[in-house]
Amino acid sequence: MSSELGGSPAQVSLLFTSYMAVMGLAMVVTGWISSRIGARTTLLIGLSLIALAAVGSSASWALGQIIGFRAGWGLGNALFVATALAAIVATMPGHHSRAITCYEAAVGAGIATGPLLGGILGQISWRAAFLGSASLVALSFVVLAVVLPRTPGASEPTAITAPFRALAHRGLFSVAAVSLLYHLGLFALFSYGPFVLGFSPVRTGFIFSGWGVCLVFASVVAAPRLRVSVGAVPTVAAALVLFATTLTIVAVFTDHRAVVTTCIVVSGLFVGLLNALVTEIGMQVSTVDGATAAASYSFVRFGGGACAPWLAGWLGEVTNPHVPFAAAAGATALGLGALAFGRRSLSELPRRGAPGPRPQDRQAPAEGGSIAPAAGPSTIRG
Structure with missing residues (x-):
């Protein structure tokens, strides 16, 4: 796209920025x-x-048009992600984890x-x-329309200000800030890394697929075991250090494709x-229903993190390719x-074993939420 539409790395990165900025802002109203x-x-x-935005993007002939459609994509994704998270949990009461x-x-x-x-199709x-x-x-629309039963609105609709009020809780605000900072590093790596590597779409796709395989293993296999053996908070602290260190290595060896590829x-x-663990901590420490808590930290994470892709491209243009990754490492640290x-709030959480139920999890339905778990331990994806 950068080659065919004539956009600089910073301009092309606006495809990420517009998407995440709108998604972050829209997270506030998903519960409402x-x-x-x-x-x-x-x-x-x-x-x-999302489908309409994707079709519109494919039919565009200017980068600005695609940036606009990506903003609409972010709105659709906000409505889907926050609600899907709560819906999946609600379908398995008592089996939160x-x-x-x-x-x-x-x-x-x-x-x-x-x-x-995407790399294979992008090669075409x-x-x-x-x-x-x-x-x-x-296809997802068809499957969902057939499989998911109709759900009524909540007896007590969520107030539009609920996500903002939830952030007044010190523990939830802390978790939201952690999520924002490491996502600044992640978004910078994702948006600027391909420009540094300069590989074909297919080869770039293989690299980020490898990243995804590691993500699956860590979130589904390693995280639950480390939560039990080490504790969620210490594991998060160690992961932040290791991720910041990896970004630092990328910043130092930016000119070495093999090193950058391995680090990604x-x-x-x-x-x-x-x-897997950051939001689990947030859901345990939060005193509001799951949907509201998710909207709160997602607003901070995506709304604030939206600047990272553009900022990484801009820093690379006005300085050198090493600086965006150094800034990403600093933000993560x-x-x-x-x-x-x-x-203080997080120290009250159980260090080992499965987290216990929060007070609002014992109520059905949860106050102020469209979908919230009725019982069981609270863990949810970050």
């Missing part, structure tokens, strides 16, 4: 919407918006195969990659641990400070 029209309708609307493991496995499978499929044309996305999302793939292990900020 789903609690009024039901989860099933919200999910179908979200998939419809198992539900999230299923979710992690599904997301991981998509992350592992999506880049490769970047338009084919967008059309492939539209086709997969249309290996970083999937650390991001997988963070994805700051996550340790954010984790320490909430240490």
Whole structure:
């Protein structure tokens, strides 16, 4: 796309920025919407918006048009992701951890195969990659319409200000800040890494598929075991250090493709641990329902992290290719400070074993949420 449409790395990175900025902002209203029209309708609307945006992107002839469609894509993804997370948990009351493991496995499978499929289609044309996305999302729409039963709106709809009020909790705010900071590093790596490598779409797809395989292993296999043996908070701290170190190595050896490639793939292990455990901690420490808590930290994570792709491209243009990765490493390392900020609230969490049920999990339905677990331990994906 950069070659055919004449965009610089910073300009092309706006495809990430517009998508994530709108998604982050829209996360605030997902609970407000789903609690009024039901989860099933919200999910179908979200998939419809994604499919339309993908088709529109494939038919565009200017980078600015695609950036606009990507913003619409972010809106649809916000409606789908936040609601799907709560819907999957609600379908398995009393088996919270198992539900999230299923979710992690599904997301991981998509992350592992999506880049490769996108690379293969992108080798034909970047338009084919967008059309492939539209086709997969249309298939998802059909499956969801057939399988998922209709769900009514909540008896007590969620207030639109609920996600903001939830962030007043020190522990949840700390978790949101940690998530934001390591996603700044991740988004910079994802958006600027391909420009540094300069590989073909297919080869780039293989690399990020390798990253996805590592992510699946860490989130589905390693994270639950480390949570039991070491504890969620210490594992998150160690993963932040390791991810920041990996980004630092990329910053130092930016000119060495083999090193950058290896670091991108290996970083999937650390991001997988963070994805699986950061939000689990947030859901345990939070005093609000799961959907509201998810909307709160997602707003901070994606809304704030939206600047990373553009900033990485801009820094690479005005300085040198090493600087974006150094900045990403610094942002990730700051996550340790954010984790320490909430240490008083987080110290009350169980260090080992499965987390116990929160007070609101014993209520059915949960107050103010369109879909919330009725009982069982609270773990959810970051």
